[in-house]
Amino acid sequence: MQEAELQDLADDADYAVAIASEKPAPKSITRMDSKKSEPDGAELVYLKDNVTIHPTQYASERISGRLRLTKQGASVFLTWIPYKASPSGADSMFQSSNPNLLDRDRSLYTIRAVPFTDVRSIRRHTPTLGWQYIIVVLSSGLAFPPLYFYNGGVREFLATLKQHVSLIRSADDPNVFLVNDFQDPLQRSLSSLELPRALSIANSASTSVIPAPSGETSARTDDGLSIIQHTGRRQKVNDPARDISIQVLEKFSLVTKFARDTTSQLLREIQSDTFSANDRKNRIPAPLSNNITEPENSITSVSDEIPVAADPHEVEKISLVWGKPRQTPLGAGEWATFLDAEGRILDSTGLRKRIFYGGVEHRLRKEAWKFLLGYYDYDSTFAEREYLASVKKEEYETMKRQWQSITPAQAKRFTKFRERKGLIDKDVVRTDRTVSFYDGDDNPNVRILRDILLTYSFYNFDLGYCQGMSDLLSPILFVMKDEQESFWCFVALMERLGPNFNRDQAGMHSQLFALSKLVELLDSPLHNYFKQNDCLNYFFCFRWVLIQFKRELEYEETMLLWEVLWTHHLSEHLHLYLCVAILKRHRKKIMGEQMDFDTLLKFINELSGHIDLNAALRDAEALFFCAGENGEACIPPGTPPSLPAEDTSLMYSQQDDDEIL
């Protein structure tokens, strides 16, 4: 873009030069009445307009705002405030299916004075086509959604930032800048010792412009910028989290209304649970009304008392009312009723709903999965599918021949190919070898697994191969028992899950971010517990998300779960609600035993093989209804398995930096 031609800042040192030089300051800096003081005494060091978040793939829902860097003493803060929406009804919250989601998104995505001590790294994307953007990754491992610089200027942003915090270019990836906010070597050393907070308070008090009076938790500017005081606990005025919790309360009145409406019908269905469910319904609002009057207390109470904070949703009980009983798998007879004479599936919504609640019989999977994965169109005919299969078979063979024809001499000079093949060879021999389909020496199915993965790495060379892919392919091949069909089904699956495996891990970051938001929404005591125990990165759920619970369930259960998830009935992101559901099932143990990050990770890993899938699915469904629109708003745009907003052909092109040394 024009930015690149302006000045060549290819190397780190150049960033400093660009700013230190006597060139006229770039546009965005001149706009800010140079070095104007913020109302609270914080110094504004950078301002950029038209920095935008893309909550969905729809251009109309993009949120533009103003990015600022402010300096308070030695600390630098990042703030992104969306522009005000055109004035509209503020009470749109209750009007479900109201398209006015933007207001909520605004508060959800707002970044209020995040100190760079909390930032781990900044990844920049400066594609030759399309907008430049940055992804800010916090020390906790969470990442904010990409911030698009519509007017360019990522280099300038980094150059400015570099003047105030230490930015080190990652040795592994030239597009990643590691942030280290400690300017003062003494403070750095003190911090690394993890001495009690008191010491760092003494150290930082002298540099703080506003010594916060005791008793006050934060000072505040007009737009909600809050100054974090070094008392050990951070509290932010206008905390978006609190906005959400208020929305949750509002949502609850809907929830209880929904429960009331449906109870009479359900009473007939579930006789045995009538009384407890009815009773529970009436009690829901009680603990919540406390939250309204004393929101601060609800935050602090968790750590002080061992008795576990009450779960506002009591999912175990509510699910008796909500999560519908699971049904028997869809069989061939019923399947046939969904097809017209030429093989079209007319009521795909009904079919997906049916599969959502019961899965499909195993022998029907080979057919049904091709639709669910998107390899077959629902409105295609028998003849069209037959034609597609023949074309795709040929296409697969062509791609397979590409790597098969690489000679040993060629391979010797083709490091990336050799390494990829080596990695795949290593992984296929340790993928599901206890399943009889893959067991034993020289099993031909293991070789097919290898061939498909290697061919895929040529089909999508930029993404290549990543661990976890073999786990995703294994059940597909097991079901299809056909190399070409398995390949194309895997391709369709990777269209959605590819970002999980991308080098920047953006897909995983956005899912774990969404998960943290969902827990915050659906179980704020548990969220606060995770927050206080440094567990907010949700890395303990990494395996769940990356390979869709494949390692947590029996093989047959995995197939059932996947087909349920692939229906995208209710939500594309039911797996995230499933994560919340399982965490909530164990919340008492997690909080009661005061698990720290390590213990929690171990606990979660050991849940493998002990998850009641059907119960968890019902809980997840109930939670989905509990969260409603607020839940969906927790999930950043393009979060897998949503189809990516951008053109996928560009998505991985910059990422494949494995070889950069």
Next chain:
Amino acid sequence: MPARRRTLLKVIILGDSGVGKTSLMNQYVNKKFSNQYKATIGADFLTKEVQFEDRLFTLQIWDTAGQERFQSLGVAFYRGADCCVLVYDVNVAKSFENLNNWREEFLIQASPSDPDNFPFVVLGNKVDVDGGNSRVVSEKKARAWCASKGNIPYFETSAKEGLNVEEAFQVIAKNALKSEEEEEIYLPDTIDVTGGSQQRSSGCEC
């Protein structure tokens, strides 16, 4: 943040995919070897009680995913480590060449208080394969690298046959303990306020 229990020693095992990290951990802790291990996704750990001079310690051994793409998770898993075990496969040259990357990545992500003296141990695994005939990294080469990085202790192991595994982990535990003790007596007045001490102790370049 509450101080970590003194009796816990945290060890991180790093190295390329398929060099045998999970196998080494299981051989040491459970005295078992299996051909059925799956590629590690995310991270996991096992614990083992060890005894030194009448004191009991819990060794917490972390096994991590070997693919470079997952390194960004390290920030959560490496923190508070007392010792880092770097593993390579003596039959795969690249896995040896990558040791330096793993070491540096660990130091960046774990940011230990005294990176120059942080204890590492290097294991050259799979020495049993093909009776040693497929070996491509010589012991001499490996030892030279270890020496150049501040005399890192080096062991040649076979997780499959249990060769040298116990011995290696004895040293790993001992060094982890040493690091833990040094941390406890590390006083603020020893801090280098010039801040820039970038030069690494080069050790003996033999």
